[in-house]
Amino acid sequence: MRAYALALLFAAGAAFAQNDLPAAAPLFAAALADLDDKPAAVAAYKGRPLVVNFWARWCAPCREEFPELIRARARNKARGAEVLGIAIEDKTDAVREFAKAYEIDYPVLLAKDNGITLMQALGNARAGLPFTLALDRDGRVVYTKLGGMKRADVEAAFAAALKR
Numbered sequence: 001m002r003a004y005a006l007a008l009l010f011a012a013g014a015a016f017a018q019n020d021l022p023a024a025a026p027l028f029a030a031a032l033a034d035l036d037d038k039p040a041a042v043a044a045y046k047g048r049p050l051v052v053n054f055w056a057r058w059c060a061p062c063r064e065e066f067p068e069l070i071r072a073r074a075r076n077k078a079r080g081a082e083v084l085g086i087a088i089e090d091k092t093d094a095v096r097e098f099a100k101a102y103e104i105d106y107p108v109l110l111a112k113d114n115g116i117t118l119m120q121a122l123g124n125a126r127a128g129l130p131f132t133l134a135l136d137r138d139g140r141v142v143y144t145k146l147g148g149m150k151r152a153d154v155e156a157a158f159a160a161a162l163k164r
Helices: 001-019 025-029 061-081 090-101 110-120 152-164
Strands: 050-055 084-087 108-110 131-135 141-146
Touching: 001 084, 025 141, 061 084, 061 152, 084 110, 090 108, 110 131, 131 152, 141 152
Parallel strands: 050 084, 084 108
Antiparallel strands: 050 131, 131 141
């Protein structure tokens, strides 16, 4: 009976956590720029499993997770998954050079003045970095994490995005 009660509490907690995930609409509606400073839209990635990572050049934990995001993208690309980096920056040239120096091979967009508001709309009330979320093929947020991601976290994000 005790095991059943614990299982029931765990299931209720998992369902509650799922219901607490933010809507992805603000992400798909956001005005972002690409590395050529041209307008870019996350909506172009609808229908694909996405791991979206918010970062900044000055953020040390952000830098630490780039290699694992790059490796995980390579492992999951054949399954249709994509990583999308969103820099909380406004200097396109500086972000382009930074992405090149860190060998970031996935799409990078700049949030410019919209970054803080966008992260808050996606459930990151404190607008801390790094901030990562995963979206499934239907465009639903299925995973969020505030703070640096280790390999297990990155794998969990991809697993959630790819789950059918």
